[in-house]
Amino acid sequence: MTFHDRPIGIFDSGVGGLTVLRALRERLPTEQLLYLGDTARLPYGTKSPETIARYAVQAAGLLVGRGIKLLVVACNTASAHALDALRDAYPQIEVTGVIEPGAEAACAASASGRIAVIATESTARAGAYEAAIRRIRGDAEIATRACSVFVALAEEGWLDGPVAEAAARRYLAPLFADKDAGSRPDTLVLGCTHFPLLSPVLETVVGPGVVLVDSARTTADRVALMLDRAGVASRNVHFPAEIRLLATDAPDRFARVAANFLPFPITPAMVELVDLQQASPAAGPARPSRPLEV
Amino acid sequence: MTFHDRPIGIFDSGVGGLTVLRALRERLPTEQLLYLGDTARLPYGTKSPETIARYAVQAAGLLVGRGIKLLVVACNTASAHALDALRDAYPQIEVTGVIEPGAEAACAASASGRIAVIATESTARAGAYEAAIRRIRGDAEIATRACSVFVALAEEGWLDGPVAEAAARRYLAPLFADKDAGSRPDTLVLGCTHFPLLSPVLETVVGPGVVLVDSARTTADRVALMLDRAGVASRNVHFPAEIRLLATDAPDRFARVAANFLPFPITPAMVELVDLQQASPAAGPARPSRPLEV
Numbered sequence: 001m002t003f004h005d006r007p008i009g010i011f012d013s014g015v016g017g018l019t020v021l022r023a024l025r026e027r028l029p030t031e032q033l034l035y036l037g038d039t040a041r042l043p044y045g046t047k048s049p050e051t052i053a054r055y056a057v058q059a060a061g062l063l064v065g066r067g068i069k070l071l072v073v074a075c076n077t078a079s080a081h082a083l084d085a086l087r088d089a090y091p092q093i094e095v096t097g098v099i100e101p102g103a104e105a106a107c108a109a110s111a112s113g114r115i116a117v118i119a120t121e122s123t124a125r126a127g128a129y130e131a132a133i134r135r136i137r138g139d140a141e142i143a144t145r146a147c148s149v150f151v152a153l154a155e156e157g158w159l160d161g162p163v164a165e166a167a168a169r170r171y172l173a174p175l176f177a178d179k180d181a182g183s184r185p186d187t188l189v190l191g192c193t194h195f196p197l198l199s200p201v202l203e204t205v206v207g208p209g210v211v212l213v214d215s216a217r218t219t220a221d222r223v224a225l226m227l228d229r230a231g232v233a234s235r236n237v238h239f240p241a242e243i244r245l246l247a248t249d250a251p252d253r254f255a256r257v258a259a260n261f262l263p264f265p266i267t268p269a270m271v272e273l274v275d276l277q278q279a280s281p282a283a284g285p286a287r288p289s290r291p292l293e294v
Numbered sequence: 295m296t297f298h299d300r301p302i303g304i305f306d307s308g309v310g311g312l313t314v315l316r317a318l319r320e321r322l323p324t325e326q327l328l329y330l331g332d333t334a335r336l337p338y339g340t341k342s343p344e345t346i347a348r349y350a351v352q353a354a355g356l357l358v359g360r361g362i363k364l365l366v367v368a369c370n371t372a373s374a375h376a377l378d379a380l381r382d383a384y385p386q387i388e389v390t391g392v393i394e395p396g397a398e399a400a401c402a403a404s405a406s407g408r409i410a411v412i413a414t415e416s417t418a419r420a421g422a423y424e425a426a427i428r429r430i431r432g433d434a435e436i437a438t439r440a441c442s443v444f445v446a447l448a449e450e451g452w453l454d455g456p457v458a459e460a461a462a463r464r465y466l467a468p469l470f471a472d473k474d475a476g477s478r479p480d481t482l483v484l485g486c487t488h489f490p491l492l493s494p495v496l497e498t499v500v501g502p503g504v505v506l507v508d509s510a511r512t513t514a515d516r517v518a519l520m521l522d523r524a525g526v527a528s529r530n531v532h533f534p535a536e537i538r539l540l541a542t543d544a545p546d547r548f549a550r551v552a553a554n555f556l557p558f559p560i561t562p563a564m565v566e567l568v569d570l571q572q573a574s575p576a577a578g579p580a581r582p583s584r585p586l587e588v
Binding site for chain 1: 333334335336337340341342345415442443445446447449450452455456457460461463464543544547
């Protein structure tokens, strides 16, 4: 297998990163995708930075051991806390998170420089989006809010209706509706991979004139650019290329919740259960798992 | 230290079991309480039965190593999947979960025999309450519903207001409001330790004539009975006895969320960070941690 033909590795604490997998599939249909959800240890959003970095390095090691050509950290929390540790641990692999692409897209979208960010507790507390946005646009006015309940709603499949609307109003009114036009943000960054599922209800609550930035799509653009620059884009002319899904626990639940994130049905048989305790980058070539044709 | 003077160990995946700690403190004010929240690996409710049992045995080992006299599994999910494994691993310690006391209380409360159970996904799927209720009352009509979003609401502190009301209506209307009086349950078991926090809004939604069974209180009654029978109740005449709180990750978040569960403020300094990888039952006597006076 030449380097070009290797899969892109995508790593998340659970199913949320499937929004990134979906965007990559749409943007790069000839690239093989190998997705790992660390479902045994989710959610990362409530854990300490040290624990998150340790878990991410361990999970990425399994993907590296299976011969990926590039690693996408499709988890905002891990992107906030683990990128340096991952680059140190696997210098042979290019790594991208979702925060920098999201920050770039937000700065491009915002006319006023007033940007709101919604995220998990841990990402919000880390201030990772603020830092990334300020590196591009030093004068940006950034308001960040942790929205933990949105994760539960996305996983439950409650993407619209009275509960999602009431939660969106409770979280977002202080940032939007309760502000006058002169201080209201014109851009809302969805700083958790679960949140794009709630886009329709979020758009209703923030009102017209606010751009929603979905970092899944902007991350897929970044990956396309990285592959081109490194000259390692797939030379495969057949598509769609193969997708493989790995989880560290409860493949049946993974399959069920994944149905909220993907435009095709997933059965538990399509999800391979892996054990991170026994995996290591030295483990050799990929073991066969049942591929998923999309 | 005589056996009587040893603490009661309380174990949960996170903060939810603090509703049981609170009930124990009210019922048994002279008993020392040692609480462990396995926050590094929460939530258990979405994990597989095998993983839950393995985590519970490891976590309980730390409490046994610190010399507890009795173990309360203050987590419905672990009570559903780990009691046998815990009794096998630590035969020297009496163990109780929260499900049997809750089932007994439900059977005592229900006149009609129609009982509704709300729980996490894993507890609901395991059918643990159904089995425990049927052992007592074979002809019970039991309806069970997984209510994952309630956990997120309790941890966010959204205990009332439009989000909690809309979520309660969405989960519970099919069990109560949408049924005629002849088939409506007369008892609702709160089969997750987080749910008692939502009792006021749940009472509003199910309407009058439905008894809410909070297994925290019934578990405290069971513990009092077990201590009496074994002759190992505390002989301490001073109260309140000491409480110690342990967590496996993020003590700052533990302290913040614990404030929703306890009637007194908790600071991160009151929460001792412990490492289950290094702990073992052979680790010897309790290390000093800062006690919590209540």
